[in-house]
Amino acid sequence: MNVRDIKIFAGIRQFTDWWAGELRILVPRAMENWIGGGPAQVILRMGEKQTHLLLREDGEERELGECDLLDGGSDNFEQLRELIAQQLPKDAMVQIELPAHRVLTREAFLPIATEHTLNQVIGFEMDRLTPFTAAEVGYTCRMLERMSEQNKIRIELNIVRRDYLNDLLAGAVQLGLAVNAVYVGQQNGCVYESRDNLLPGDMRPEVEPLWSNRNRSLLAVLLLLIGLTVVFPIYRQVSSIEQLETEIASVSKDAGVVGNKKRLLIAHLEGREILVNKKNNRSAKLENIRKLTELLPDNTWVSKLTIDDETISMQGESLKSSDLIEMLEQEKLFKNVEFVSPVTINRSSNMERYEIRLQLAENDGGAN
Incomplete structure (x- = not known):
């Protein structure tokens, strides 16, 4: 540190000492002693x-x-x-x-x-x-x-x-x-x-009362500074909020248009997905019907066929309904084949009436 720097720091120190002394006059003696x-x-x-x-x-x-x-x-x-x-x-x-x-x-x-x-x-x-x-x-x-x-x-x-x-x-x-x-x-x-x-x-010297004019003035200045410290940040926050609201309002119209387009696109994709699922389900049902047609013998008729996501129910007549259970259970696509109601004889056609329900093995495996 050279001589010039020393003089500069000495001048700063002298100024700060003078300024602190001037401020000290404004501080009550009790507060100064406490600090x-x-x-x-x-x-x-x-x-x-x-x-x-x-x-x-x-x-x-x-x-x-x-x-x-x-x-x-x-x-x-x-x-x-x-x-x-x-x-x-x-x-x-x-x-x-x-x-x-x-x-x-x-x-x-x-x-x-x-x-x-x-x-x-x-x-x-x-x-x-x-x-x-x-x-x-x-x-x-x-x-x-x-x-x-x-x-x-x-x-x-x-x-x-x-x-x-x-x-x-x-x-x-x-x-x-x-x-x-x-x-x-x-x-x-x-x-x-x-x-x-x-x-x-x-016989004691007079002591400055706590609520003197000078102390009241200092308290007023202190309260003013505290008020500014509290109010000014709130004012800045309110101004920032108002500015943000103005900016949001200016772009809300464009944002609404974009939102509407997004909703239309989502609805279109959802409709497409529904159609694809329906198409896939229809193909699976046709495959199940084809498989049943191949398995059922010529002496068996189907009068009612119901297919959903997990089960197939069918009603009809056959010369020997008991053979149908064993025949369907051998197919890997089906499981839990059973009669829903007792087998009866149709006297006019001399054939057995049956009602069979079975589960689709592929759906069960996919669920697991």
């Missing part, structure tokens, strides 16, 4: 005398410097303020971590009925459980044990004086930071829950 895995976190970790400033991004934590958060006149304080203004993300979440000795922690017992309304109950019972009122402190509480037999719950209560929180927030504001949460903890990478936030609600 990107969470915002950066600025941590003010309180020590004995100094406050350590740390930045946590993508699961990694690095220290940026330290200062006395309660003393805004130090040189380190000014340097950190410039560093924060230049390098830290504007949408970073800011939290303060307090050492345990800065927080009053105590355990208490409450009726089990207060399990689901702990925060409200603690607010009413603060002056009984601690030397302070609820208006003088920031606090969190959580249930440690559920004692069903005693109908009680054991809770842990963490308390920080509000005037101390005010001093911490004022120092953070001088650094150019708006604090979102105050927690108790000193462990690297510790993940806190929202219920552990000691900062009272009236």
Whole structure:
């Protein structure tokens, strides 16, 4: 890759970064954090005398410097303020971590009925459980044990004086930071829950409401894009169907003529096949009659002869009808030769009347 190509790719990368930044402004913070895995976190970790400033991004934590958060006149304080203004993300979440000795922690017992309304109950019972009122402190509480037999719950209560929180927030504001949460903890990478936030609600920065004007506009644009995504393919499909119907209508007349000719041709072929079959059947019947004529003796008469596809039936008179069965069975064309009715004597001609039925062997073999 030569220098020219490198410059071209660098320009493309610069443009895409700028374009992504412009689009990022339109995305709500909650959605951006959900897609990107969470915002950066600025941590003010309180020590004995100094406050350590740390930045946590993508699961990694690095220290940026330290200062006395309660003393805004130090040189380190000014340097950190410039560093924060230049390098830290504007949408970073800011939290303060307090050492345990800065927080009053105590355990208490409450009726089990207060399990689901702990925060409200603690607010009413603060002056009984601690030397302070609820208006003088920031606090969190959580249930440690559920004692069903005693109908009680054991809770842990963490308390920080509000005037101390005010001093911490004022120092953070001088650094150019708006604090979102105050927690108790000193462990690297510790993940806190929202219920552990000691900062009272009236001291937290305002959060953009979910149904703000900007979010409503974004939702309208999103719905419009979804509507276009759904409607446009349907419109194209309908247009394609209409075009196909027009083309089909233009050739339907010719197709009808071709169809009529095809039907006439099929009817002609079927009629021809019927005639051929009739001719073949007539030739077979004539052959059977010829064979019977050769087999029957001169003293035998046939008065009625019926031939179909499988059997031959004949009626007549003979001097000795019993010989006819044996005579016909010797012929390979016939089988199952039998009398249909008993043989009778015609007294006027002194001959035997017979009615014989036989099957055609060729049809049977063809069926098998």
